[in-house]
Structure formats: C-alpha cells, structure tokens
Amino acid sequence: MREFSFAVREGIRNFRRDKTLGFAVAGSVAIAVFALGAVALSAANVNFFLKEWEDKVELVAFLRRDVPAEVSQSIIERIRALPEVKEAGLVSEQELRRHLSEQAENSKNLERISLDELLPPTVVIRLARGSRDISQIQQLAEQVGRLEGVDEVKFEKTLLERYFQFRREMTIAAIGMNVFWLFIFSVVIINIARLASAARADEIRTLRMLGASGSLVRKIFSIESFVQGLTGAMFGIILLVLLLFLISNEMNRPLQVPVFLIIAAFSAGPFLAVLANWLISRKALSAFSIALLLLVVCQSPLRANELDSEVARYQKELERLSLELQQNQSVVTEITEQERTLIGGLEKIEKEIDLLEKEHSVAVGKKTANKAAIHVGQKQLSEYERKLVESRRELERWLRELCVQKMPSVAEVIFFDIPHSELIVRNKIIDLLAQKEAEAHERTEEIRRQYVQQEDDLRKRSELDTLYIETNKLRVQQLLEKKRHREDLLNQVRQQKTIYLAAINDLEASSRNLEQLIRSSKAARGPAAAPVPFQQMKGLLPWPVTGEVAAPFGRIQNPDSHTYTRHMGIDISSPLGAEISVIHDGAVVYSDWFRGYGKLIILDHGDGYSSVYAHCSEIFVKKGEFIGAGTVVGLVGETGSLKGPYLYFEIRENGQPVDPLVWLQRRT
Known part of the structure; x- marks a missing residue:
C-alpha cells in the first residue's frame, strides 16, 4: 500500500514537473476524446432523428x-x-x-x-x-x-424512397466514422507511446540507479499517464460540449446527449494514456523489428552504390533518345491533328449532303404539289372557259332582248294608250339589260385575266422547281466529289502516320540495341590502351573516308516531311567501294550486321571514347582485334539504307554522341 501511495505522489509530481510532455499527451488524448464523442453523438442524433421522422410517416x-x-x-x-x-x-x-x-x-x-x-x-x-x-x-x-x-x-412514395436511400447512406457513413475513430485511436496511442518513451528514458535510468524496482517505475508512470489522460479527457469533453452548443443553436432545436456516451468518451482518455504507457515496455521488440526492416531495406542501396555511374549514364542516354524522338512524335501528333481535321470536314460534308437530300425531298414534294396545283388550275381554267361561253350566250340573249324591247314611238304612246307605268317598267328593264351587258363584259374580262395569271404563275413555279432540283443535284455531286477527295487525303495521312510510327519504333529499337551493344562490349573487355590518348587528338583526327558531308550532326530537317530530327552522327557521301580508314588506334568491339545501320563497325579508343562506321559494303576486321590509326577496315556501301552509298560516322564520349566535325581535321 505504501508503494502504491508513493507511486501516486510521484506520478502526480511528474505530471506537474514535466509540463511539456504532460500537455502534449493531454492534447493528443483531447483530440481522441473529442473525435470519439463527436462520432458517437452524431450517430446517436442521426438515429434519433431517423426514428422521429419514421413516426411521422x-x-x-x-x-x-x-x-x-x-x-x-x-x-x-x-x-x-x-x-x-x-x-x-x-x-x-x-x-x-x-x-x-x-x-x-x-x-x-x-x-x-x-x-x-x-x-x-x-x-x-x-x-x-x-x-x-x-x-x-x-x-x-x-x-x-x-x-x-x-x-x-x-402517400409520399418518392419521399419514402429517398428516406430509405438516405438511411442506407447513413449506415455506410457510420461504418466510415468507426474506421476514422479507430484510425484516430491508433494514431493517438502511437504518438503518446513515442512521446513518453523519448521523454522518460532518462528518468527511468535515474529511478533504476536509485534502486526503484521495475514494478514501482511502471506504477509511477501509469499514475502519471492516468492524470495526463484525465486532463486530456476534460479538455476533449469541454470542446465537445462547445460543439454541441453551437450545432444546437444553428439547428434551433436541442440535440440528444446520452449520458453514457459522455461517460464513455471521458473514460477513453485515461484508458488511451495508460494503454500507451503499457506499450512503452514493448519498445525493445518494436525497435528490433524496425532495425530488421531497415537492415533489409538498406541492403539494396549498399549494393546499388557500385552502379551509380552506370545508372546516371543510362539516364542521360535515355534523355538523349527522348530528344531525338521528340520531333518524330511531333510529326505523328501533327498528322493525327490533320486526321482529326479531315474527319471533322468529312462529317461536315456528310451533314451538308444530308441537308441537301432533305431539301431535295422537299423540292420534289413541292414539284408534286405544283403538278397537283396545275391539275387543279386546269380544272379551274376549264370551268372559267365554260362560264365564259355561258356569259357570251347570256350576253347574246340580253342583246336580243334589248333589241326586241325597244322604246315605243310618240305615236304608239298616243294612239295605243300605253300606260306610263309600263313605260317606266320598260325603261327599268332596259337599264337592267344594259347593266347586265356591262357586268357580263367585265366578268368575261376578269375570267380572262385570271386565266392568264394562273397560267403564268403555274408555269413560273414549275420552272423554278425544276431549276431548284437541278441545282441541288449539282451541289450534291460537288459535295460527293469533295468528300471523295477528303477521303483520299485521309487515307494518305493515315498511311503517312503508319509509316512514321513504324520509323519511330525502328529508331527506338535500333538506338536501344546499339547502346546495349556498346555497353555490353565495353563490359566484356577492359578499355583499350592507345599510344596517344584520344582526348588529345581533338581537331587532329583524320577523316575516315573521302567525300562531302551530306547530313551534319544535330538537328536536321527531313526534306520530304519538312520535320526536324536529331542526327547522332554525320553522313559522308562517297562512291560505292571507297575505303574506310580508322581515325585512331582502338579495339574492335563489334563487326557485323546491325538493324537500321547495315554492316556496322564499332571501335573502342579507350577513356570512354568510341567511333561508329555504318552502312559498309564489306568489313575487313573481326571483333577483338586491335587496329592502328589509318587501317582500312571496310568499304563504303548502302547496306541498311535507302539513300544510296554513303558512310554514317559517329564519335561517342561515355556513350553520348558528340559532333565528329569538332574532332576531325579541318578541311581547306
């Protein structure tokens, strides 16, 4: 009992004395308690609100x-x-x-x-x-x-469906919250254990030197951890209560705060701190595991240090290769863009053709309607002609009646006792006949005008429809011709794209194989020794063959595609069968056919320098021979090339191509 009381006093004294460690552990515990309480209260309130809503269905x-x-x-x-x-x-x-x-x-x-x-x-x-x-x-x-x-x-079926979907989502969210809390729980325990282990190492040694037993030391630190956890739990609960107050005011309704959840969250603080203190005793096993892991991981770097220079050189070579392929890839990108443009143009033409076909159908329908209108007009004209004949007959009858119903003379009026009323009626009839005559004449003229206008309108409409249909046919033919031309261009672009992609693949494969060959050949034998170091011969080396430089080193333009590519060496035009001489003493590391380069010779001149002779027609040396400067090693040819006879020549320094013209003698 006395030992326990002493442990309690020492634990509380340690907490007051080491405030940095105490507040660090208390802060970690406060975060864990706050997170645990927030998750638990959120789940409880969400469950309460869901049940409350269900009661209102x-x-x-x-x-x-x-x-x-x-x-x-x-x-x-x-x-x-x-x-x-x-x-x-x-x-x-x-x-x-x-x-x-x-x-x-x-x-x-x-x-x-x-x-x-x-x-x-x-x-x-x-x-x-x-x-x-x-x-x-x-x-x-x-x-x-x-x-x-x-x-x-x-009933609100849609609302219920949304509610059940929300409830399923909240279940998933609750699982995620539990995972989050477990993560916080683990992080807090690990951090507290690390803090306590680092801070208490010296104190543990001091207590052991003073004769304290291991049990007493663990009790002291357990009490200290309990006090730290209790302090952190208080801060966590205060933060949690403040959060609940703010949310309740924002929602304008009280929240459910189960007492057992608050007690559980508060109890989690001391539990976390004591558990972390217990884990300190397992630090030897943890340190051993970490050391073993580090030992395994560090095995590779120790061995990899021997090849650092090789890796760096390979990395530079890959960068060179990417620069060389960049232009060809830009060509492919440009061709792809042309392909997209042509496809877009074809789609536009097809839409125009479809629109013209629709307009053609409309025009044909209009022409059919005009034919029907012409037929109707012809019927109307026939009716007008019939009415015109009837009007003429009626006019003739009216004229005859007018002649018969002539005005009586004065004698007839006097001697035959004709009443005045009869004269008035007769005069009225004569006026009416005259009016009928004028109306018949006007009607005849109106019918004639309608006939002429109808005939003219139908004729013009028919001519216009015929012209529109013919114009549409011509436009469709033009668009079809344009479409065929675009399709031909698209096929050409796609063929060109295929060729460039194949060329890029060949170039990549050839470059990789050549570089691998150089590295493997140098690794198989030591560097060749030369009487005069190659580096001292800069600007003094003889030309490997007589001829003019057809393609210089570096960035050159393709005359066919007008694109730029990186040239690793120089092309020297020379007649077929011209002798090829070695520029400096060296050992033959390769002498055989190589894809993309034809018959190829590679010499190692020592100190990381090598020279390449490609597209030979004949090779006179073998791999492993040491050749002196000026020795004829082959003849100019055109193997592996489509440009005719020429020598492709390279000089490489530590695997990287350099400009040969800088090393060769300057010509006058």
Missing part, C-alpha cells in the same frame, strides 16, 4: 363527398382495426386552414375559401411501428382504397 385517405358522417365514422373505425395502423382520424377544417396558412404565410385569399367545399372529407392514417416498408405501405394503401366510401389514398 402518414397516409391520407380522401372520402367521397356524398358519404354521410355516420358512414365516415364507420370507415375510420375499420381503418383503425387494421394491424398496420396506429391511429386514424378526420382532419377538421380548422386544422387544414391552420396547416395551409403556415405554408401560405397567412394569405388573405386563403381565408375567403371554404375548405369544406374545396376538399372532400380527409382521413389521416398514422402507421404502427414496424410498418415502414414501401411494399407494406403500398399494400395498406390498396387495402384502405378498397373500403366502400373511400375515393383515393395517397
């Missing part, structure tokens, strides 16, 4: 307007008798008006409406617990709807 049954009050009450009793129903009752007009007024913001127009006249009797049905499945609610709605006197039953 309702169905609404609308009864028929002609149902008496007694029948309505009977229907409600039958609904209440269903096992899935918790409560059912009629909604009064006052409740409806109050509910609608809240949504309509006390609209004065709503106050003037009689809801009893607007809505039928309404029954609200609240469900019992366990009846929240959509299929069960659907069955209940159908069952209530079959009751006599019920007109319609409705």
Whole structure:
C-alpha cells in the first residue's frame, strides 16, 4: 500500500514537473476524446432523428363527398382495426386552414375559401411501428382504397424512397466514422507511446540507479499517464460540449446527449494514456523489428552504390533518345491533328449532303404539289372557259332582248294608250339589260385575266422547281466529289502516320540495341590502351573516308516531311567501294550486321571514347582485334539504307554522341 501511495505522489509530481510532455499527451488524448464523442453523438442524433421522422410517416385517405358522417365514422373505425395502423382520424377544417396558412404565410385569399367545399372529407392514417416498408405501405394503401366510401389514398412514395436511400447512406457513413475513430485511436496511442518513451528514458535510468524496482517505475508512470489522460479527457469533453452548443443553436432545436456516451468518451482518455504507457515496455521488440526492416531495406542501396555511374549514364542516354524522338512524335501528333481535321470536314460534308437530300425531298414534294396545283388550275381554267361561253350566250340573249324591247314611238304612246307605268317598267328593264351587258363584259374580262395569271404563275413555279432540283443535284455531286477527295487525303495521312510510327519504333529499337551493344562490349573487355590518348587528338583526327558531308550532326530537317530530327552522327557521301580508314588506334568491339545501320563497325579508343562506321559494303576486321590509326577496315556501301552509298560516322564520349566535325581535321 505504501508503494502504491508513493507511486501516486510521484506520478502526480511528474505530471506537474514535466509540463511539456504532460500537455502534449493531454492534447493528443483531447483530440481522441473529442473525435470519439463527436462520432458517437452524431450517430446517436442521426438515429434519433431517423426514428422521429419514421413516426411521422402518414397516409391520407380522401372520402367521397356524398358519404354521410355516420358512414365516415364507420370507415375510420375499420381503418383503425387494421394491424398496420396506429391511429386514424378526420382532419377538421380548422386544422387544414391552420396547416395551409403556415405554408401560405397567412394569405388573405386563403381565408375567403371554404375548405369544406374545396376538399372532400380527409382521413389521416398514422402507421404502427414496424410498418415502414414501401411494399407494406403500398399494400395498406390498396387495402384502405378498397373500403366502400373511400375515393383515393395517397402517400409520399418518392419521399419514402429517398428516406430509405438516405438511411442506407447513413449506415455506410457510420461504418466510415468507426474506421476514422479507430484510425484516430491508433494514431493517438502511437504518438503518446513515442512521446513518453523519448521523454522518460532518462528518468527511468535515474529511478533504476536509485534502486526503484521495475514494478514501482511502471506504477509511477501509469499514475502519471492516468492524470495526463484525465486532463486530456476534460479538455476533449469541454470542446465537445462547445460543439454541441453551437450545432444546437444553428439547428434551433436541442440535440440528444446520452449520458453514457459522455461517460464513455471521458473514460477513453485515461484508458488511451495508460494503454500507451503499457506499450512503452514493448519498445525493445518494436525497435528490433524496425532495425530488421531497415537492415533489409538498406541492403539494396549498399549494393546499388557500385552502379551509380552506370545508372546516371543510362539516364542521360535515355534523355538523349527522348530528344531525338521528340520531333518524330511531333510529326505523328501533327498528322493525327490533320486526321482529326479531315474527319471533322468529312462529317461536315456528310451533314451538308444530308441537308441537301432533305431539301431535295422537299423540292420534289413541292414539284408534286405544283403538278397537283396545275391539275387543279386546269380544272379551274376549264370551268372559267365554260362560264365564259355561258356569259357570251347570256350576253347574246340580253342583246336580243334589248333589241326586241325597244322604246315605243310618240305615236304608239298616243294612239295605243300605253300606260306610263309600263313605260317606266320598260325603261327599268332596259337599264337592267344594259347593266347586265356591262357586268357580263367585265366578268368575261376578269375570267380572262385570271386565266392568264394562273397560267403564268403555274408555269413560273414549275420552272423554278425544276431549276431548284437541278441545282441541288449539282451541289450534291460537288459535295460527293469533295468528300471523295477528303477521303483520299485521309487515307494518305493515315498511311503517312503508319509509316512514321513504324520509323519511330525502328529508331527506338535500333538506338536501344546499339547502346546495349556498346555497353555490353565495353563490359566484356577492359578499355583499350592507345599510344596517344584520344582526348588529345581533338581537331587532329583524320577523316575516315573521302567525300562531302551530306547530313551534319544535330538537328536536321527531313526534306520530304519538312520535320526536324536529331542526327547522332554525320553522313559522308562517297562512291560505292571507297575505303574506310580508322581515325585512331582502338579495339574492335563489334563487326557485323546491325538493324537500321547495315554492316556496322564499332571501335573502342579507350577513356570512354568510341567511333561508329555504318552502312559498309564489306568489313575487313573481326571483333577483338586491335587496329592502328589509318587501317582500312571496310568499304563504303548502302547496306541498311535507302539513300544510296554513303558512310554514317559517329564519335561517342561515355556513350553520348558528340559532333565528329569538332574532332576531325579541318578541311581547306
């Protein structure tokens, strides 16, 4: 007991003395307690809100307007008798008006409406617990709807589907929160253990020197860890309460705060600190595991240091190769862009052709309609001609009547006692006949004008439709010709793209193989010794063959594609069979056919320098021979090339191509 009391006093004294460690551990514990409490309270409140919302799930049954009050009450009793129903009752007009007024913001127009006249009797049905499945609610709605006197039953199906989806998502979120809390839990334990292990190492040694037993030391540090965890738990709970206060004010409603969750979160603080203190005793095993892991990991770097120079050289060579291929890849990109442009143009032409075909169909339809109109016009013209003949006949009859009904003379009036009224009537008839004659003449002229106008309109319309159809045919032919031309261009571009891609692949493969060959050959034998170091011969080396430089070193333009590529050496034009001489003493490291270079000779001149002679027609040396400067090693040819006879010549320094013209003698 005395040992335990001493451990308690020393643990509390250590906490007060070592404030840096104490606050660090307390802060870590506070974070863990806060995270645990926040996750637990969030889950509890979400679960509470979901259950509260489920209790509010309702169905609404609308009864028929002609149902008496007694029948309505009977229907409600039958609904209440269903096992899935918790409560059912009629909604009064006052409740409806109050509910609608809240949504309509006390609209004065709503106050003037009689809801009893607007809505039928309404029954609200609240469900019992366990009846929240959509299929069960659907069955209940159908069952209530079959009751006599019920007109319609409705429920928020879409809202329920969204609710169940939300509940599933919240379940997944709860799993994620648990994983998050476990992560915080692990991180806090590890950090506390590391802090305590580092800070207490000296103190443990001091206590052991003073004669303290291992049990007493563990008790002292356990008490100190408990006090640190208790302090951190208090801070974590304070932060949690502050968070709950802010969220509650923002939501304008109280949150559920289960007491057991607060107690559990508060208890987690000392538990974490004590558990971390217990892990300190396992630090030897952890250190051994880490040391073993580091030992395994460090094996590779120790051996890799021997090849650092090789890796660096290979990296530089890869960078050189990427620079060489960059231009060819840009050509492929440009060709691909041309291909896209041509495809876009073809799509535009096809759309224009489709539009013209539609317009052609419309024009043909118009022409057919014009033919029908011409047929109708011809019928109308025939009718006009018939009416014209009838008008002429009527005019002739009227003229005859006019001649017969001539004015009587004065003698006839006097001697035959013709009444004045008869004269007046006769004069009226004569006036009418004259008017009829004028109207018939005007009608005849009007019919003639209509006939001429109709005939002219139909003729012009027919000519216009014919011209439009012919023009459309010509435009379609032009677009088809343009489409064929674009397709030919597209095929050419695609063929060119295929050729360039194949060339890029060949260049990549050849470059990789050549570089691998140089490296493997140098690795198989030591560097060749020369009387005069190669480096001292800069600008003094003889030319390997007589001829002019056809392609210089570096960036050159392709005359066919007008694109730029990187040239690793120089092309020296020379007649077929011209002798090829070695520029400096060296050992033959390769002497055979090589893809992309034809018959190839590579010499190692020592100190990292080598020379390359490609496209030879004949080779006179073998691999492994030491050749003196000026020795003829082969003849100029065109093997592996399509440009005719020439010598491709390279000088490389540590595997990297350099400009041969800088090393060769300057010509006058």
